[in-house]
Amino acid sequence: MEKLKRGGQPSPPATIRLPSRVAYFDHNATTPVAPDVLAALLPVLAESYGNASSIHQHGQRAKQLLESARRQLADRLGCSPKELVFTSGGTESNNLALAGPHRHVITSSLEHPAVAQPLAHHANLTVLPPNAEGLITPEALRAALRPDTDLVSIMHANNELGCLQPIAELAAVAHHAGALFHSDGVQVPGRLPLNLTALGVDLYSLSGHKMYAPKGVGALYVRQGVQLHPQLYGGRHESGRRAGTENIPGIVALGTAAARPLTDLSALRDRLEAGLLAAIPHAIVNCAAAPRLPNTTNIRFAGLEGEALVIGLDLRGFSVSSGAACSSGAVEPSPALLAIGLTREQAKSCIRFSLGESNTADEVDALIAATIAAIAHLRKLSPTYV
Numbered sequence: 001m002e003k004l005k006r007g008g009q010p011s012p013p014a015t016i017r018l019p020s021r022v023a024y025f026d027h028n029a030t031t032p033v034a035p036d037v038l039a040a041l042l043p044v045l046a047e048s049y050g051n052a053s054s055i056h057q058h059g060q061r062a063k064q065l066l067e068s069a070r071r072q073l074a075d076r077l078g079c080s081p082k083e084l085v086f087t088s089g090g091t092e093s094n095n096l097a098l099a100g101p102h103r104h105v106i107t108s109s110l111e112h113p114a115v116a117q118p119l120a121h122h123a124n125l126t127v128l129p130p131n132a133e134g135l136i137t138p139e140a141l142r143a144a145l146r147p148d149t150d151l152v153s154i155m156h157a158n159n160e161l162g163c164l165q166p167i168a169e170l171a172a173v174a175h176h177a178g179a180l181f182h183s184d185g186v187q188v189p190g191r192l193p194l195n196l197t198a199l200g201v202d203l204y205s206l207s208g209h210k211m212y213a214p215k216g217v218g219a220l221y222v223r224q225g226v227q228l229h230p231q232l233y234g235g236r237h238e239s240g241r242r243a244g245t246e247n248i249p250g251i252v253a254l255g256t257a258a259a260r261p262l263t264d265l266s267a268l269r270d271r272l273e274a275g276l277l278a279a280i281p282h283a284i285v286n287c288a289a290a291p292r293l294p295n296t297t298n299i300r301f302a303g304l305e306g307e308a309l310v311i312g313l314d315l316r317g318f319s320v321s322s323g324a325a326c327s328s329g330a331v332e333p334s335p336a337l338l339a340i341g342l343t344r345e346q347a348k349s350c351i352r353f354s355l356g357e358s359n360t361a362d363e364v365d366a367l368i369a370a371t372i373a374a375i376a377h378l379r380k381l382s383p384t385y386v
């Protein structure tokens with residue numbers, strides 16, 4: 001390899017002094033595994049390695065753990081244990097719920113790719129836009145229903161905006177027209193109380209890693225009597241609805257997570273919003289008038305790129321996320337932000353802060369101060385902000 005002359009060597013990178021402690025405000029992307037969930041999981045991983053289909057003691061112990069976790073989750077969700085199918089996570093639950101020969105399907109333009117993509121090639125698909133507050137109204141759904149509509153899929157809480165759809169009303173409208181109702185509820189169970197029976201949904205997806213359990217485990221609620229179209233062929237696990245040896249440690253963790261009390265984060269979230277809006281001009285909370293998840297705020301800061309602010313906050317010790325994702329090398333604004341009527345430029349200037357149970361008021365105050373400083377710096381450099 002050619003040797004560089006001393007003078008031709010690149011100058012050493014400037015030392016980046018990383019903050020000693022990073023505060024995490026990205027719980028809608030994923031949550032940490034809670035210490036008590038980890039404590040329940042580890043012995044299962046180490047000792048209860050039986051296959052729940054085996055008839056010997058090791059197998060029966062695994063089966064007990066499986067069914068006890070199913071009961072814990074059913075208690076949390078207000079349903080029967082028989083109505084739960086364990087899966088590998090939210091993506092699989094959505095794919096399983098949506099599979100089958102549907103004649104006409106209605107969904108929304110707010111959906112996560114785990115719903116939008118399985119439906120993308122359906123020949124008879126209606127995609128409903130939300131109103132400016134990010135809501136699909138029962139009237140809009142009623143107007144889109146056709147005599148051949150047999151499935152409606154509308155997410156419960158949007159992962160980026162936090163807005164909560166009127167699921168009970170939407171499910172009732174779908175049922176009135178004879179259609180099944182699925183909801184991607186991945187963002188909800190770790191944050192709000194739920195009763196799926198009262199909500200009236202037929203299918204409901206959830207994921208362990210959004211509720212303080214690990215990645216790679218989730219569940220699909222299937223109301224008794226609703227026919228599923230299994231996607232994995234193999235053994236008769238999960239009553240023939242999902243083949244594959246059950247992930248007992250993950251499922252125990254999910255059951256333990258489901259039994260934990262919820263932490264109400266709305267006061268901390270409101271403190272964050274109030275602090276930012278009071279100090280930063282041209283900051284607007286997206287979907288502020290809609291019912292929202294208590295842990296989420298999505299804010300548009302005019303005159304900057306959200307990605308730059310994510311990096312600026314990362315360097316100051318805070319993990320947050322923007323409403324844009326890198327796709328094929330270019331930063332693309334999120335479809336959900338475009339769906340509520342933002343321009344591409346506006347959508348790219350949004351930041352999502354999503355709180356979790358370990359965040360403190362001190363961390364929130366430090367985040368406010370860091371955001372104020374990072375935005376002042378970025379706006380000084382911005383050609384569009386004067």
Ligand SMILES: Cc1ncc(COP(=O)(O)O)c(C=O)c1O
Binds near residue numbers: 091114155157158216
């Ligand atoms: C609303 C929503 N649906 C589905 C998923 C996918 O879940 P998983 O990562 O468990 O496959 C996510 C994860 O980001 C999500 O936020």
